[in-house]
Amino acid sequence: MPTERARSRWVLTLTSDDRPGIVHAVTGAIVSASGNIEELQQFSSADTGRFFMRVEISSPADRLTFERALTPVVERFDAKVTLDDAERPVRTLVLASKAAHCVNDLLFRRRSGHLNIEVPLVLANHAVLGDLAAFYGVPFEHLPVTGPEEKAAFERHVLDVVERESIELVVLARYMQILSPELCAALEGRAINIHHSFLPGFKGANPYRQAHARGVKLIGATAHFVTSDLDEGPIIEQNVVRVDHTRTTQELMAIGQDEESRTLTQAVKWFSEHRVLPDENRTIIFT
Ligand SMILES: Nc1nc2c(c(=O)[nH]1)N[C@@H](CN(C=O)c1ccc(C(=O)N[C@@H](CCC(=O)O)C(=O)O)cc1)CN2
Numbered sequence: 001m002p003t004e005r006a007r008s009r010w011v012l013t014l015t016s017d018d019r020p021g022i023v024h025a026v027t028g029a030i031v032s033a034s035g036n037i038e039e040l041q042q043f044s045s046a047d048t049g050r051f052f053m054r055v056e057i058s059s060p061a062d063r064l065t066f067e068r069a070l071t072p073v074v075e076r077f078d079a080k081v082t083l084d085d086a087e088r089p090v091r092t093l094v095l096a097s098k099a100a101h102c103v104n105d106l107l108f109r110r111r112s113g114h115l116n117i118e119v120p121l122v123l124a125n126h127a128v129l130g131d132l133a134a135f136y137g138v139p140f141e142h143l144p145v146t147g148p149e150e151k152a153a154f155e156r157h158v159l160d161v162v163e164r165e166s167i168e169l170v171v172l173a174r175y176m177q178i179l180s181p182e183l184c185a186a187l188e189g190r191a192i193n194i195h196h197s198f199l200p201g202f203k204g205a206n207p208y209r210q211a212h213a214r215g216v217k218l219i220g221a222t223a224h225f226v227t228s229d230l231d232e233g234p235i236i237e238q239n240v241v242r243v244d245h246t247r248t249t250q251e252l253m254a255i256g257q258d259e260e261s262r263t264l265t266q267a268v269k270w271f272s273e274h275r276v277l278p279d280e281n282r283t284i285i286f287t
Contacts, residue, residue, distance in 0.1 A: 009086035010057045011274045016079035018044045018051035025073045033069040035059040041286040045279050052277045054286040090272040092117040092169045093161055096124040099174035100132050102194055105261035107136040116272045120165040125177060145177055155183045169271055181228040189278055191226035194264035196256055198240050203231040212249040219243050219252055221259040223267030234283045236267040236276055
């Protein structure tokens with residue numbers, strides 16, 4: 001009795017112009033590669049006329065077999081297709097400044113097995129988080145950014161690390177520097193920021209001070225893709241928490257930290273599971 005090859009688990013995503021026949025073609029290709037479809041989600045965006053699909057597959061076939069089976073589908077529908085090993089952790093560069101809570105949550109969830117990412121480096125523009133990274137056994141580097149030359153050097157280093165470490169995702173974990181348009185372009189679709197407000201409210205620096213001055217009854221956090229339009233990138237996840245008139249700005253900041261951490265970690269988890277598909281200025285999230 002020949003031994004059966006071990007079955008691997010794959011995640012396939014597809015984006016294309018919406019038209020009949022896509023699901024039929026994709027599922028047919030998967031079956032031709034001996035794939036078993038374990039989960040399939042799809043969405044047709046009426047706003048943009050785009051079609052989105054995410055498929056979880058188990059199969060004894062290797063990547064090349066799948067790619068050969070999918071090539072006609074990609075060509076026929078002019079589709080953007082990704083095919084990832086579902087078990088492989090996503091290589092993630094964490095950028096930080098002084099705030100520890102988001103970095104801590106990411107590294108804690110990674111170590112406890114709830115976040116399938118690898119973090120080759122935490123890179124910061126201040127030194128204060130070095131001990132935190134060391135606690136989790138994660139390499140740490142800090143490059144001060146006090147002027148345009150140092151900012152350019154920091155960004156060159158980011159690109160060097162992305163190249164050297166085969167980084168797939170850059171996470172701005174309360175990194176408080178504005179990325180240049182050039183770096184935003186280089187990281188398009190693979191840089192996630194946590195903004196400490198419920199966007200579109202209170203963009204930019206000091207959102208809690210703005211919220212306190214406005215007398216809001218809800219504060220929140222927003223995880224979004226980074227673009228050159230500050231805090232305008234496609235939103236991935238948001239959360240809010242109720243507050244009232246008794247809270248100072250400092251108390252709002254303290255209350256908001258938990259929302260920031262859980263919002264960013266959720267967004268990174270969905271990205272690591274290939275559940276986030278950009279749809280122009282929005283995202284499709286297959287949860
Ligand atoms: N290109 C982008 N860069 C960054 C984004 C973004 O959406 N696009 N998000 C910010 C995070 N952020 C709020 O979440 C934020 C951080 C810092 C500032 C800011 O004004 N900082 C300094 C100026 C720093 C600089 O000149 O680079 C300041 O406080 O004066 C605004 C918003 C991260 N980067």
